[in-house]
Amino acid sequence: MAPSSRSVPLGNDRDDDEVAGRDLIYVTHGGAGRVLTLGRLQHMGWRLHRAPDARATLRILQRNPERAFAALIDLREGFCAQDLAAFGAALSQSNVGWVAGVETRQLEDEPVRRLIRDYCYDYVTMPCPESVLDTVIGHAHGMARLACKGGETVSDGDVDGIIGDSPAIRMLARTLRKAAMTDAPVFIAGETGTGKELAATAVHRQSRRSAYPFVAINCGAIPHNLVQSELFGYERGAFTGAQARKLGRIEMANGGTLFLDEIGDLPLESQASLLRFLQQGSIERLGGHDQIKIDVRIISATHHDLEAAVAGGRFRADLYHRLCVLRLQQPPLRERGSDIDKLAEYALRRYSQEGQRTLKGFAPCARHALHTHPWPGNVRELINRVRQAVVMAEGRLITAADLNIDSTSSRPPPTLEEVRDAATRGAIERALHRNRGRLIDTARELGVSRVTLYRLIGRHGLRGSEADEPTSVGAA
Numbered sequence: 001m002a003p004s005s006r007s008v009p010l011g012n013d014r015d016d017d018e019v020a021g022r023d024l025i026y027v028t029h030g031g032a033g034r035v036l037t038l039g040r041l042q043h044m045g046w047r048l049h050r051a052p053d054a055r056a057t058l059r060i061l062q063r064n065p066e067r068a069f070a071a072l073i074d075l076r077e078g079f080c081a082q083d084l085a086a087f088g089a090a091l092s093q094s095n096v097g098w099v100a101g102v103e104t105r106q107l108e109d110e111p112v113r114r115l116i117r118d119y120c121y122d123y124v125t126m127p128c129p130e131s132v133l134d135t136v137i138g139h140a141h142g143m144a145r146l147a148c149k150g151g152e153t154v155s156d157g158d159v160d161g162i163i164g165d166s167p168a169i170r171m172l173a174r175t176l177r178k179a180a181m182t183d184a185p186v187f188i189a190g191e192t193g194t195g196k197e198l199a200a201t202a203v204h205r206q207s208r209r210s211a212y213p214f215v216a217i218n219c220g221a222i223p224h225n226l227v228q229s230e231l232f233g234y235e236r237g238a239f240t241g242a243q244a245r246k247l248g249r250i251e252m253a254n255g256g257t258l259f260l261d262e263i264g265d266l267p268l269e270s271q272a273s274l275l276r277f278l279q280q281g282s283i284e285r286l287g288g289h290d291q292i293k294i295d296v297r298i299i300s301a302t303h304h305d306l307e308a309a310v311a312g313g314r315f316r317a318d319l320y321h322r323l324c325v326l327r328l329q330q331p332p333l334r335e336r337g338s339d340i341d342k343l344a345e346y347a348l349r350r351y352s353q354e355g356q357r358t359l360k361g362f363a364p365c366a367r368h369a370l371h372t373h374p375w376p377g378n379v380r381e382l383i384n385r386v387r388q389a390v391v392m393a394e395g396r397l398i399t400a401a402d403l404n405i406d407s408t409s410s411r412p413p414p415t416l417e418e419v420r421d422a423a424t425r426g427a428i429e430r431a432l433h434r435n436r437g438r439l440i441d442t443a444r445e446l447g448v449s450r451v452t453l454y455r456l457i458g459r460h461g462l463r464g465s466e467a468d469e470p471t472s473v474g475a476a
Helices: 039-043 054-063 081-086 104-108 110-119 130-147 167-180 196-205 224-232 268-280 306-311 317-323 339-354 364-372 378-392 416-434 439-446 450-459 470-474
Strands: 022-027 046-051 069-074 096-102 120-125 186-189 214-218 257-261 297-302 326-329
Touching (some): 022 054, 022 130, 039 046, 096 104, 096 110, 096 130, 110 120, 120 130, 130 339, 167 196, 196 214, 224 268, 339 364, 339 378, 416 439, 439 450
Parallel strands (some): 186 297, 214 257
């Protein structure tokens, strides 16, 4: 009897909706061949479906467009090039992450290689332990969840426009909400490209001033001789070429929020004028004599170290203390963990129409590169690299080469042993410093014997004042 094309959970007669877990589609040609025994995966939380052909697979995916799936396609038997071509529509669905199961020899077959390269998140050589299979399809399922329209998709967080839910972003979101409840000046510190203007906009939108203007000015992009007129405006005839009155940015933001980006580049003369406005709450246009009352909230930002600039005399200390009432710290991208994936997915969706082909996502080498690249340009650099990759990619998955990142030179994440060794070395170094190199006192503080401490000092290349006295160790 021909196998049914209806997808049913393996080893379970209940309806799909009654079974809890992550969804896995197991695709075998005609439902025959060397079928895997996947019962153990059910105990790992997988809800299993069997599909004998492309049509049945597509039916499962289209029947549940808002549900994320992992799909294991067993290529070991029965699939010819024509069969694989029939899977085109199913392979292109956005709510599924594909994994191919192959024999080693099949990796030499061009149709198989093309299918894996263009459509699959990963592949496994059969047979393989189900614990390994659980890990691989779990990753594929996670990628499908990011792309799934109705699933747990890329989150904009609790603050509008800010993507991510890492601990650093959650803390930033909490601080932003608190800052939005007041009118106190806010100072945003962070590296270039971390999204300081986005944070300033979020504060404004959540504040009571949201119905009034948000005016931004980049202090580092304006010639020094024009900063005064840009900030405070001018009257007609104030200088040669002043043919009409012009409102300054401060006056344009009246009732709302003024965002002073790169405040560290503001010339000293303009710093004095800005301080006077903050103290008096009024401005005087260039060439004018009237004091104009202004009600505006100031948010400033810079990638410079303002404390160092104050110490070096490049920034006024009194202005710094006026601006930095509430301080927010924008975390660099390299410290945001899984947010990197979410931002990359966001950029891919945003610019996907600029490419010549439909892209499925990121290849494993690209994922590795995303997490090992230092990102000196932070979020701005990541978005630009993904946008470039959308145009340059030749396959269905974006690779590290498409991102123009050399994945081979990227340092892999540290192993558990390396992390443990670094922590041990650091603890010993600090204890030796506190105890001025005395091994007896250091060992007592660390809760180890003197012999153990001496061995660890030798292993990690450290020195204590008694470290070169083996006789004293032997006496311990």
